[in-house]
Amino acid sequence: MSEYVLEAKKLTKIYNANTPNAFEALHAIDFQVKEGEFIGIMGPSGSGKSTFINNISTIDTYTSGFVYINGIETRRMTANQMGRFRYENLGFIFQDFNLLDTHTLYENIALPLSLAHVDKAVIDQRVKELAAQMKIDTLLHKRPNECSGGQRQRAAICRALVNHPRIIVADEPTGNLDSANSAELMKILRRLNEEEGVTIVMVTHDPLVTSYTSRFVYLKDGYIESVTERGNMTQEEYFHAIVEVNSAESREVLAE
Amino acid sequence: MIVQDALRSLRHSLSQAVFYWLTLLLTTTFLYLYFILMMSDPVTAGFLTEGTDFLATAVTVTVVIICMIAILYANNFFVRRKAPELAVRLISGATYTQLSMYLLLQTLILMAAAMPLGIVIGRLLLPVLSNAVSMYAQVPYTIEIRKDGIVMASVFLGFVVFWIIMLNLSFAYRNAANMLFHSTALYKPQKSGTLYLPLPAILRKTVSAILFLGPIAWMAFNPAPAFLYVLISSFGMVMFIKEAAVPYLTKRINGSDSIKMASLGFLRRDIQVITVSTILYFTDAVLLLSAITLKDGQPVEMAMYMLSYVIMNLMLALALLFQFSSELSARIRPFATLSQIGCTPRQQKQAQNRELLALFGILLVLDLLYTGALLVPAMMHGRIEASFALILFALSVIPLLACGAFCHVYYRRCIAA
Structure with missing residues (x-):
């Protein structure tokens, strides 16, 4: 068994491959995540952050290289195996929440368990338990469009956690939230990471949000430019780092 | 829960579901009537098997293919709106089987609501068809429902079911979560794929115009191999769009009039997007019109051609509607951008009106050219009466106009949303 829960080797993504408009967004990236890590991925616009996170998490298909999640190469799986694999290993949180507007919050949260044919009583217990933890238990009968952004994101987190995934993948999870809700969300993610050992890989452009992580990776033009470990730094010291x-990049541009 | 979810999803996308249902209903009614009619007369029933009548065989093959194409567009229109929902299911751990079953269940519900009704309507329309054949042949004629006809109709309806199942399975299979999440992005227009001629631009334009319009003119003088002419003309049309129409529109889009810029820009894309449906529409119309105006066939055979002409025009107008509506539903973002840069709602409506008027104006002119090239000489040579020619022209124009009216309403709704 690999020591990494997630590992990318020579990960390359080319858009419009084999056409005159081919564009290489990721260039042979090597990247490893150990169990229980909380990783922030940052970088300027167009650096390939979202492409990177989509390709390491089965949302998109990479052009070449390898991605292993819990030692399994994701591209070798059939479409049917992939569904089960996602259920057992991954939880997703998005900037746009991606909840079904046709369904109530309860049904949205229950969806992964329902797809996995989990017993109804277990689903009910798990949904209510998580909703109480995220303080949306009184809103479960409502549809997403009847809730605030913060409430919707909490529901999305519940959906991501309901199947006890080993890795949470979050793409700009605070992007549509105000500062209070952003801080609240980050506390929730840190608690999940520290108390429940959930591995989190998160893309964000906000240094304050990244300061909740244990390691941050800076991407630039499709390469990993630098990796910074929090180690013994306080959150404030880490934030400054x-x-x-980020500002070193801006200074370079200004100097040019 | 999956049945409940499928019903809820159908309710959520009701207008798409209704149009899909309508396509399935029309297909069923048409295939039932067509094969019952075809097998009702032992004389005409032989034409497919004996292989002596190329035109009749070509018509049968074409109508079946067109039914498949109309269903393909309808299915794409139907499932495309569901793409973000399918993506959420994928990331929630849905397997390929679950995703395809979820899609398939919705389609099967629509099929179950459309197919029996389509057969009942077909059955009810049989006396009407018998009357039409009697009027045409000027002798009493009754269309008999023979066992062969039911078998043939069942085989082809079974094939429709199989086709729909395959479409849904392949949609579920080929779509990655990332693609589904971004499904509202604009489609890439189909590549024209025409032969590149190493000639100066003006010569390429001239050659494409000759290939496009020449066969139509030729058809007016010698309509016998109309199908061949329309194939050459279709190839010419694709070339003409690439070599002349798109460059012309690009040249006319200048900065002096913002509404003109917007409408011509959209029009330039529209004509590239609907090229295939347009070619199908006119190829089919010419094929069937040539069968109606040139052949001196059995009354039942002629009734089959007329029936095919009416239904195929309807089906292809629906296919055009689905293809164009899929494009229009992706226009929300461009119109949001127009709004952000100061284009007022009134100006946006003006741009939409101009775009649709120009597009459907072009389609009507093309219709006039293609059908006119067959109907006017047929009328002049006394093969058909003027009133019949007018009816045939109207049967081709009305579905296009109806398609334009639906697109207008749908466009407004998309942008308002």
């Missing part, structure tokens, strides 16, 4: 890496 993150700002420094």
Whole structure:
């Protein structure tokens, strides 16, 4: 068994491959995540952050290289195996929440369990338990469009956690939230990581949000430019280190 | 829960579901009537098997293919709106089997609501068809429902079911979550794929115009191999769009009039997007019109051609509607951008009106050219009466106009949303 829960080797993504408009968005990236890590991925616009996270998490298909999740190469799986694999291993949180507007919050949260044919009583217990933890238990009968952004994102987190995944993949999870809700969400993610050992890989452009992580990866033009470990730094020191890496990039541009 | 979910999803996309249902209903009614009619007369029933009548065989093959194409467009129109929902199911752990079953169940519900009704309507229309054949042959004629006809109709309806199942399974299989999440992005227009001629631009334009319009003119003088002419003309049309129409529109899009810029820009894309449906529409119309105006066939055979002409025009107008509506539903973003850069709602409506008027104006002119090239000489040579020619022309124009009216309403709704 690999020591990494997630590993990318020579990960390359080319859009419009084999056409005159071919564009290589990721260039042979090597990347590893150990169990229980909380990783932030940052980078300027167009650096390939979302492409990277989509390709390491089965949402998109990479052009070449390898991605292993819990030692299994994701591209070798059939379409049927992939569904089961996602259920057992991955939970997703998106900037746009991606909840079904046709369904209530309860049904949205229950969806992964229902697809996996989990017993109804177990689904009910698990949904209510999580909703209480995320403080949306009184809203379960409502549809997403009747809730605030913060409430919708909490529901999305419940859906991501309901199947006890080993890895949470979050793409700009605070992108549509105000500062209070963003801080609240980050506390929730940190608690999940520290107390329940959930591995989290998160893309964000916000240094404050990244300061909740244990390691941050800075992408630039489809390469990993730098990796910074929080180690023994306080959150404030870590925050300054993150700002420094981001502003170094801006300083380089200004100097040119 | 999956049945409940499928019903809820159908309710959520009711207008798409109704149009899909209508396509299935029309297909069923048509295939039932066509094969009952075809097998009702032992004389005409032989034409497919004996292989002596190329035109009749070509008509049968074409109508079946067109039914498949109309269903393909209808299915794409139907499932495309569901793409984000399918993506959510995928990331929630849905397997390929679950996803395809979820899609298939919705289609099967629509089929169950359409097919029996289509057969009942077909059955009820049989006396009407018998009357039409009697009027045409000027002798009493009754269309008999023979066992062969039911078998043939069942085989082809079974094939429709199989086709729909395959479409749904392949849609579920080929779509990655990322693609489904971004399904509202604009489709890439189909590549024209025409032969590149190493000639100066003006010569390429001239050659494409000759290939496009020449066969139509030729058809007016010698309509016998109309199908061949329309194939050459279709190839010419694709070339003409690439070599002349698109460059012309690009040249006319200048900065002096914002509404003109927007409408011509959209029009340029529209004509590339609907090229295939347009070619199908006119190829089919010419094929069937040549059968109606040139052949001196059995009354039942002629009734089959007339029936095919009416239904195929309807089906292809629906296919055009589905293809164009899929494009229109992706226009929300461009119109949001127009709004952000200061284009007022009134100006946006003006741009939409101009775009649709120009597009459907072009389609009507093409209709006039293609059908006119067959109907006017047939009328002049006394093969058909003027009133019949007018009816045939109207049967081709009305579905196009109806398609334009639906697109207008749908466009407004998309942008307002």
